[in-house]
Amino acid sequence: MGFRLTPQDTSFYDLFAESAKYLVAGAEQLTAVLGTDPEERKAVVKRMYEIEHEADEATHAIIRRVNQSFITPFDREDIHDLAVAIDDCVDHMDAAADLIGLYRIDDMLPRVSKQVEVLCRMAELTAEAMPRLRSMKDLSTYWIEINRLENQADKAYRRLLAELFNGPDPDAIMVMKHKEVIDELEAAADAFEKVAHKVESIAVKES
Amino acid sequence: MGFRLTPQDTSFYDLFAESAKYLVAGAEQLTAVLGTDPEERKAVVKRMYEIEHEADEATHAIIRRVNQSFITPFDREDIHDLAVAIDDCVDHMDAAADLIGLYRIDDMLPRVSKQVEVLCRMAELTAEAMPRLRSMKDLSTYWIEINRLENQADKAYRRLLAELFNGPDPDAIMVMKHKEVIDELEAAADAFEKVAHKVESIAVKES
Amino acid sequence: MGFRLTPQDTSFYDLFAESAKYLVAGAEQLTAVLGTDPEERKAVVKRMYEIEHEADEATHAIIRRVNQSFITPFDREDIHDLAVAIDDCVDHMDAAADLIGLYRIDDMLPRVSKQVEVLCRMAELTAEAMPRLRSMKDLSTYWIEINRLENQADKAYRRLLAELFNGPDPDAIMVMKHKEVIDELEAAADAFEKVAHKVESIAVKES
Helix, strand or coil: CCCCCCCCCCHHHHHHHHHHHHHHHHHHHHHHHHHCCHHHHHHHHHHHHHHHHHHHHHHHHHHHHHHHCCCCCCCHHHHHHHHHHHHHHHHHHHHHHHHHHHCCCCCCCHHHHHHHHHHHHHHHHHHHHHHHHCCCCCCHHHHHHHHHHHHHHHHHHHHHHHHHHHCCCCCHHHHHHHHHHHHHHHHHHHHHHHHHHHHHHHHHHHC | CCCCCCCCCCHHHHHHHHHHHHHHHHHHHHHHHHHCCHHHHHHHHHHHHHHHHHHHHHHHHHHHHHHHCCCCCCCHHHHHHHHHHHHHHHHHHHHHHHHHHHCCCCCCCHHHHHHHHHHHHHHHHHHHHHHHHCCCCCCHHHHHHHHHHHHHHHHHHHHHHHHHHHCCCCCHHHHHHHHHHHHHHHHHHHHHHHHHHHHHHHHHHHC | CCCCCCCCCCHHHHHHHHHHHHHHHHHHHHHHHHHCCHHHHHHHHHHHHHHHHHHHHHHHHHHHHHHHCCCCCCCHHHHHHHHHHHHHHHHHHHHHHHHHHHCCCCCCCHHHHHHHHHHHHHHHHHHHHHHHHCCCCCCHHHHHHHHHHHHHHHHHHHHHHHHHHHCCCCCHHHHHHHHHHHHHHHHHHHHHHHHHHHHHHHHHHHC
């Protein structure tokens, strides 16, 4: 088949690829927040806030485009939901960075870096998968791997909590602060899984 | 075009407007809970519980109507989801009021009133937007403003937690009680945003 | 009407009935975790983990089948979402059992058994309702009862928290551990309600 009679607005794929770049940028700042001393942390948190803001703009650009397009490559509602789901991932990573700054936590548990490493991997996988929405091919490897990572993150999360609570003479307020950050990182992992579920659900419908 | 051959059941709009009134009533009771001394609080919590119950009835009335209607003004599934989303807002506001009573909290942090003020504004905006579902016009101002308020609420929420945790010699149990209430109010703000997302998604689909 | 020209893949109903069996099995293990002494608990938690894994497999079997089927008994997307929603219930029950083991909690509050009893009832009701997806009949009794149980669970949950926090000289770390478990059980109840909402929404659409 040489051509389509109804030209589809293919730029949606570009917009999703663009939006997913903020996932990778956000995960990088999150890694940076853990690595910097409290003095320099403020600048990293500020950069993360800017990324969150730019990601918001990218999300609204997709939704505006949906409103203006006569024909869309897949369901308008699914485009909307996927854009919102990607934005949620950035929101949770921004929230985690903000909390680390606000609570003036200087000694994050080493296992927290593992949580952030998983988020970095999830961000890369998601950004790599977005261009494949065009062909709807080779997407199952993406969502299966995200599900696997999320299950692993869930288990690691509960072990992290046990380590936090079962320590010798734990300070309750300190435990609570750490738990807030750890919970926000876990929520980010859940949000990445929701993106994968949404992509899976779109692929199932369009196949 | 002078008339429709297929009369739509327009009363759905009235049912949603009715349902959204409980949002405003709930937000008012929440304000009242913070303002009353513990003695009179019981009566306010009881009134909130009645509002929650009436809101449940309103939600079920919408779902029953969907089941009985041959033609609906927009997707049956979307009507269902929107009704459930509105109900969730009332549920979280009821839960917050209930917790303030149960925990016998006498000295809520002043910033908590700010959280409740944002919820009141969100409730008003949502109630005002519902009648505009009929024309699907002028709804973007509503959801943009809700998103803005929710982003603001998110930031305020994290600063509130920092204030709670960073205080001089905080009592862990007291911190936890306050946090439960603050979390429930934050969940209410999230629930209002979900209503706005649903309205946005319906408008995108129907446009 | 004697036959269909387009044979529907009726085995979806069998797959959902199969998937829902893990809900009952999971709820049983959860009851067992509370009943066993810490010594034997490890074996129960391990059995729960296996159930969670088998439930995952059952979910993926449904999704694979959706991908391979030309005709499905209801919307492909709804089949996908319902499968994921059922899986979420098992995940939360597994998480609760895992936490009880990890935190080495020996003296769970008696009211926690009440939470688990409600989950057992929800699991049974859901498993009983799944075969009725075939006819889409008599489902409203199911979702109304689940909603009622969930409302009841919500109230009981908040009273449980008040009991936990208002006790004489509570140990903050112990309170936090118990709260984690109680929250996970409450999340399981919410997940059961989401399954019921999904079934309700499918029935509304297909009716």
